[in-house]
Amino acid sequence: MIRIANGQGFWGDWLEAPVRLVEDGPVDYLILDYLAEITMSIVQKQKLENPALGYARDFPPLIARIARRIRERNIRVVANAGGVNPRACAREIRRLCPDLRVAVVEGDDIYPRLDEMLGRGVELRNMETGAPLDQVRDRVLSANAYIGAFPLAEALATGADVVVAGRCTDTGLALAPMIHRFGWTETQWDLLAAGTIAGHIVECGAQCTGGNCQVDWTSIPDFANIGYPIIEAEPDGSFAITKHPGTGGRINSHVVKEQLLYELGDPRAYITPDCVADFTSIRLSDDGPDRVRLTGIRGGPRPPMLKVSASYTDGWKAIGTLVYSWPDAVAKAQAADRIVRERLRRLGLAFDALHTEFLGAGACHGPAAVPAADPPEVQLRIGVRGQDRKAVERFTRELIPLVLNGPPTATGFGDGKPPVREIVAYWPALVPREEIVTRVEVVE
Amino acid sequence: MRIELGRIAHARSGDKGDMANVGVIVYDERHYPVIEREVTAERVKQHFGALVEGSVKRYELPNLGALNFLLEGSLGGGGTLSLRVDAQGKTFGAAVLRMEIDVAEEEL
Numbered sequence: 001m002i003r004i005a006n007g008q009g010f011w012g013d014w015l016e017a018p019v020r021l022v023e024d025g026p027v028d029y030l031i032l033d034y035l036a037e038i039t040m041s042i043v044q045k046q047k048l049e050n051p052a053l054g055y056a057r058d059f060p061p062l063i064a065r066i067a068r069r070i071r072e073r074n075i076r077v078v079a080n081a082g083g084v085n086p087r088a089c090a091r092e093i094r095r096l097c098p099d100l101r102v103a104v105v106e107g108d109d110i111y112p113r114l115d116e117m118l119g120r121g122v123e124l125r126n127m128e129t130g131a132p133l134d135q136v137r138d139r140v141l142s143a144n145a146y147i148g149a150f151p152l153a154e155a156l157a158t159g160a161d162v163v164v165a166g167r168c169t170d171t172g173l174a175l176a177p178m179i180h181r182f183g184w185t186e187t188q189w190d191l192l193a194a195g196t197i198a199g200h201i202v203e204c205g206a207q208c209t210g211g212n213c214q215v216d217w218t219s220i221p222d223f224a225n226i227g228y229p230i231i232e233a234e235p236d237g238s239f240a241i242t243k244h245p246g247t248g249g250r251i252n253s254h255v256v257k258e259q260l261l262y263e264l265g266d267p268r269a270y271i272t273p274d275c276v277a278d279f280t281s282i283r284l285s286d287d288g289p290d291r292v293r294l295t296g297i298r299g300g301p302r303p304p305m306l307k308v309s310a311s312y313t314d315g316w317k318a319i320g321t322l323v324y325s326w327p328d329a330v331a332k333a334q335a336a337d338r339i340v341r342e343r344l345r346r347l348g349l350a351f352d353a354l355h356t357e358f359l360g361a362g363a364c365h366g367p368a369a370v371p372a373a374d375p376p377e378v379q380l381r382i383g384v385r386g387q388d389r390k391a392v393e394r395f396t397r398e399l400i401p402l403v404l405n406g407p408p409t410a411t412g413f414g415d416g417k418p419p420v421r422e423i424v425a426y427w428p429a430l431v432p433r434e435e436i437v438t439r440v441e442v443v444e
Numbered sequence: 445m446r447i448e449l450g451r452i453a454h455a456r457s458g459d460k461g462d463m464a465n466v467g468v469i470v471y472d473e474r475h476y477p478v479i480e481r482e483v484t485a486e487r488v489k490q491h492f493g494a495l496v497e498g499s500v501k502r503y504e505l506p507n508l509g510a511l512n513f514l515l516e517g518s519l520g521g522g523g524t525l526s527l528r529v530d531a532q533g534k535t536f537g538a539a540v541l542r543m544e545i546d547v548a549e550e551e552l
Contacts (some may be wrong), residue, residue, distance in 0.1 A: 038524060128461060212539065214454040215471075254454065256468065257508050261467020263458035264512050267505050280505050319527060355520060355527035364530045366541035367493030383527030426461070426523050 001440075002181050004174050004198075004231040008032040008079075009041055009205030011056050017205065017228045018062055022069045025244035027230065030070070031173040031277065032079035033203050034059065041311035043083035044111070044142040054085030055092075060241040064096040070161060071099065078152055078173050082166040084109055084142060090164045090443040094195035103160035104149045107381075107438035108167040110308065110431070111143045116433065124308060124429040133429065136312045141424060143310040145431055148273030148302075149195070150186065150305060152176035152439040158442050169272050171199030171399060174231060182235040186274075193277035193299020196270070200277075201241055201259050202229040209290075210240060210249035215258070222248025227290075238295040240287055254389040258295075260284075260420040273306050275299040305430040314425035315352065316392040317385035320399040321359075323412030325377045330361045332379040332407040339406055340382055340398050349394060351386040379412065385423060392420050445549060450541030452552070453479055457537035462522030463498075463514050463521050464533030467538050471510040475551070480504065480509060491543045492536070507549035513540075 005027045007018025011034040021027055034056040039247045047054025059081035066276035070077060082089045086104040093102050099428070116139070118124070122400035124133035124143070133140070144167035153176045155163040164328075175195035178184060184191045189229065201208050208229050210220040227247025233238040241256055243249060260279060324332040337356045344354075360380035361427075362369035396417040403410045449468070457466045459528045468483060470476050489500040498516025505512060519533055520526040530536075 079538065185483065212456070212534075214456065214541075254471065257469045257510060258454065258456040260508060261465070261505075261510055261512055262456050263460055264465055264467060265460060265514065267503050267512055282507055282508055284508065301548060314525070317525075317527065353521065353525075353527055357529055358528060363528075364535040365542075366495035368491050368495070368539040368542055370542075381529060385525065423524050425525055428461070 001368065002028045002177060002233050003087060004029040004031060004177050004233060005228060006031050006202040006205055007228055008034060009203065009207065010034065010036050011058065013205055014433045015058070019066055020247070021244070022066050022073070022075055024247060027075055028176040030075055031196065032059070032077070032081060033170045034079060034081045034082065035167060037309050037426045038311070038424065040144055040309060041141040043085070047085050052088050055083040055089035056081040059089060060092040060096055063093050063100070066099045076156065076161055078156070078163045078176055080165045080168050080173060082164045084111070084166060086164045086166050087443065093162060093164070094443060098159045101159060101442060102162045102164060103155040103158045103166040103440055103442045105155050105163065105168065105438055106228065107151070107436055108144045110145055113293050114140065114143055121433060124310065124431065125426040126432065133310065133427065136427065139312040139314070140379055141313065143308060143312045144364055146307045146309065146435045147436065147438055148172045148274055149175035150274065151440060155440045156180040158440065160442060163331045170203035171196045171272055172274065174199030174202060175274060178233050186339070189275045189299040190297060191237040191283055191300060192275040194239065194297040195233065195278065196272050196275060196277045196299070197282065197294070197297055198231045198233060198239045198335070200270070201256060204230055204259065204262065205229065206249060207262065208256055209243050210255060213255050213258055215254045220250045224248060238293065240291055242291045242292045251292055253284055253286050254294050255282065256292045256409065269435045271303055273302060275302050277293035281296055286338060304433055306433050306436055307430050308429040310338050310427035310429060311424050312427055314423045315385055315387040316389045316420055317383060317423050318396045318418045318420045319381060319383035320396060320418040321379050321381045321412065322402060322410050323377055323379050324407065325409040325411070327374060329375055329378040330358060332409065333358050333378050335381060335407045336380055336402050336410070339402065343398055344395065347394065348389045350400055351384040351391065353385045357381045389420065396420060445547060446544045448541065448548055449479070449483065449543045449545050453541065455537035455540050456535050457535070459519055459522060459532040460514070462519050463516050464518045464536050466513045466536050467517065468511045468513070468540060473509040476506060476509045478547050478551055479543070481490060481538065482547070483543065485513065488515070488540065491540065492518065
């Protein structure tokens, strides 16, 4: 049995979580998931400004903080902290911790190869719209193929203490140690599916240990010291989800089921670079306090294509808010919205989207909500987006004047006009597997 | 009798581009046939009304006592394009539990 703990569900997750995981109990592998789709464009921008950056900057200081502990206990770390510059990330770790052996996995970043690939007819068509990437080529910020668990397992085989990858799948981080330790091969689909589903459960950190859980949430103990998840994996593909004793949160079959359903598409076809996992094959049962056991998982052959996540700039947006108090808070906010729209119309400004919500009066649930009769206050929230930055800038000037020249009791204008932000949009595509060649190297 | 879905089930939701996914899970597996019968794709589409621009698709996971719904065009463009406060559909899993369903007393 091996213990694989996930200490980070996204870049920005609780900084103490990975430290607690290695301090509070036994762990063999610590995995950290830093990359969301949007993160790749952020790190790409950072690399353009400074070629020594372009990775999750939280990661090297974290490793420095836990270096002694992971050496003492022989805990090995696997993370996708590399962003678009895994090598620079590895060098920074080596600078802070010269005693650690650090391996990088590269080959996911196809941004430098885009023109060559497009020139050969690899169109990278948008999976949702069907449009070829050529249409937005001059606005592309990043492009990465999702690589699976096998290159990460290859990196573990070098004996590295820390494996730094770029855009690998979240599930691959958990599956890689199982492949490495149990010797699973590339066509053992059921085993690979089991490790993939284990990875899916833990990839959002504490969301499988009681975080964001609807089941009797008021009785979930000690959120302040919530335990992050640990997979206890067996060579036969069965596994348990648990956490360190004495930590907060809760693990039971309902908590784990909620996370299994999270961001799920077709449950029979959960597609990764390693296999296609079947969530309808899962057998799940409570197995003691804060412990759930999963068996029976089946999977099918991996797909011939890999998913590409590209990002590109797509105009500008701004979102502004004002608060209106009782009485008639909703009616006042609705009147203010009509005034803003009328003023924008008279200015001749048009947007790709103009969206208004009334927070406190059904913004989250829409028609499914039952609004209160006359709430103490509501927040008016107006957002615009469009390709013309000047129009979006002009919109940001239209909210605050309402405090003096519109319906009564407007407040909450905070820091003045809202900021204008450039939109970095997401472009999902597919690429033939043979286009992507990964490389593993121990960094000196 | 009519009950709120939340009496027999819990849920979690998230985003996949401009699509929200809503997973509905029964507390007691005896109630799976009830949600399978009552919580159809059509009912979910009706429940969320104008919030869902596209269609609703349902998948069954009887092994988990669960249904998974995909709500197309429900996030105002999704991801960074969305101007919604709940751009990821994080709260849809709570909203779905307000749905009223018909159930025979002996089924509870």
